[in-house]
Amino acid sequence: MLRKRIIFTLIYENGFFNQSRNFRLQKVGNLRWLEKNYKFQDIAFSLDELIVLNASKNDKNIADFARILNKLVDDVFIPIAAGGGIRSLGDAKMLFDNGADKIVLNTILHTNKNLVQQLVSKYGSQSIVASIDYKANDDNISIYIKNGTEELDIGLEQYIKDIEDLKVGEVYLNSIDKDGTGFGYEFGAINKISKSINVPLIIAGGAGNEQHLITGLEDTNISAVATANLFNFIGDGLPNARKKILEKNINVASWN
Amino acid sequence: MKIVIVDYGMGNIKSVTSALKYLRVDDILLSNDIVDLKSADKLILPGVGSFAKAMGNIKKLNLDEVLKTIVLEDKKPILGICLGMQLMATASEEDGFTKGLNFITASINKFNIENLKVPHVGFNQVTFHQNSKLYEGLKDQSDFYFTHSFQMQSKQNINQSTCNYGNDFIVSYEIDNIAGVQFHPELSQTNGLKLLENFIKNF
Numbered sequence: 378m379l380r381k382r383i384i385f386t387l388i389y390e391n392g393f394f395n396q397s398r399n400f401r402l403q404k405v406g407n408l409r410w411l412e413k414n415y416k417f418q419d420i421a422f423s424l425d426e427l428i429v430l431n432a433s434k435n436d437k438n439i440a441d442f443a444r445i446l447n448k449l450v451d452d453v454f455i456p457i458a459a460g461g462g463i464r465s466l467g468d469a470k471m472l473f474d475n476g477a478d479k480i481v482l483n484t485i486l487h488t489n490k491n492l493v494q495q496l497v498s499k500y501g502s503q504s505i506v507a508s509i510d511y512k513a514n515d516d517n518i519s520i521y522i523k524n525g526t527e528e529l530d531i532g533l534e535q536y537i538k539d540i541e542d543l544k545v546g547e548v549y550l551n552s553i554d555k556d557g558t559g560f561g562y563e564f565g566a567i568n569k570i571s572k573s574i575n576v577p578l579i580i581a582g583g584a585g586n587e588q589h590l591i592t593g594l595e596d597t598n599i600s601a602v603a604t605a606n607l608f609n610f611i612g613d614g615l616p617n618a619r620k621k622i623l624e625k626n627i628n629v630a631s632w633n
Numbered sequence: 634m635k636i637v638i639v640d641y642g643m644g645n646i647k648s649v650t651s652a653l654k655y656l657r658v659d660d661i662l663l664s665n666d667i668v669d670l671k672s673a674d675k676l677i678l679p680g681v682g683s684f685a686k687a688m689g690n691i692k693k694l695n696l697d698e699v700l701k702t703i704v705l706e707d708k709k710p711i712l713g714i715c716l717g718m719q720l721m722a723t724a725s726e727e728d729g730f731t732k733g734l735n736f737i738t739a740s741i742n743k744f745n746i747e748n749l750k751v752p753h754v755g756f757n758q759v760t761f762h763q764n765s766k767l768y769e770g771l772k773d774q775s776d777f778y779f780t781h782s783f784q785m786q787s788k789q790n791i792n793q794s795t796c797n798y799g800n801d802f803i804v805s806y807e808i809d810n811i812a813g814v815q816f817h818p819e820l821s822q823t824n825g826l827k828l829l830e831n832f833i834k835n836f
Binding site: 474 | 754
């Protein structure tokens with residue numbers, strides 16, 4: 378049976394990994410800090426996938442980001458998706474060459490569909506994750522690009538159709554309002570689209586404990602749950618969460 | 634142990650290389666040079682992307698002829714991973730119809746089931762072929778990481794192992810010196826490392 382996935386998302390900005398809250402970043406530590414407090418080579422055994430996002434705002438220095446990525450993923454034998462600031466074929470190539478198995482696209486899904494199509498044709502649909510940032514206000518859902526700074530005048534359902542037409546492989550749906558709060562996922566938008574979406578859906582934004590992850594994993598229309606919460610899952614947080622999830626017989630992979 | 638990863642310009646080489654290093658393979662080379670390929674103890678045919686484009690690259694480099702000699706005549710062990718596994722089949726219907734290397738008799742088809750989310754992404758359980766050399770020491774129904782939009786079918790006995798997503802399809806084959814896996818062992822945690830170790834040891 379196809380398993381559900383638990384994904385950890387790391388937010389990188391100018392040399393540091395960050396705790397994001399409603400898209401405001403708080404520096405937590407550099408690569409050395411991360412290795413000391415998270416021991417990724419060990420932690421990776423509690424994860425199905427790792428997503429690393431470059432949120433550097435002014436100068437999106439992909440080369441520096443790629444170098445960090447390269448070091449981070451050594452001896453980590455799970456799929457790695459990386460993105461943030463991809464604006465050319467060369468940017469994407471640099472991430473693939475430095476350990477990314479997939480790339481995460483956001484802004485160019487709206488501003489440069491031609492490039493998205495080129496990337497899909499070169500690397501295949503299964504290598505492309507489409508990230509959507511949104512805010513939910515009652516029934517009204519607004520989509521944002523450029524690190525959550527620019528609102529689009531397009532509905533969520535239509536936007537999903539548009540990006541499915543570009544043949545992306547997966548959708549990463551991230552709630553800006555719930556981001557980093559630890560209050561649980563925002564199911565308003567998720568429930569609106571989860572039945573009709575044709576590609577695997579990853580939900581993000583708000584998970585603060587394993588119960589939140591379980592709520593997502595138990596939804597048949599959701600393929601994967603993500604958390605970027607460095608504080609809530611520090612130390613043994615992730616291994617313990619996975620252990621509890623496995624004990625509840627939730628459909629996630631186990632390794633010998 | 635010298636393992637040459639066949640270079641035809643497509644595929645994530647870093648994770649395969651780093652898995653082989655982890656398994657203490659001392660000589661790992663990425664090359665499409667016939668001398669290098671001939672000098673290898675074993676070959677790995679990686680691959681991510683479209684079947685037609687990959688075959689185009691392979692033909693441009695004359696690798697189809699080179700691989701035929703080395704794999705079919707010299708009987709050098711080869712492991713195809715993901716697209717690399719598909720390329721050794723007869724043909725694929727991706728982007729119309731494209732002939733493959735035809736080392737094994739099998740076809741590559743689209744997932745064709747209504748409401749099935751494609752690509753097939755994530756860990757899924759594999760039903761092992763009996764007496765498989767690839768899965769030696771692993772428990773039947775072990776999890777491996779998949780990410781693909783096309784699936785292999787064959788009417789022949791190619792010592793296949795299978796997986797179910799919408800329907801049953803072939804996720805690995807092993808005939809003499811030729812093996813292929815649809816999933817990514819290099820991204821499948823300890824299960825995948827064990828499989829790579831088995832390929833190195835048993836083929």
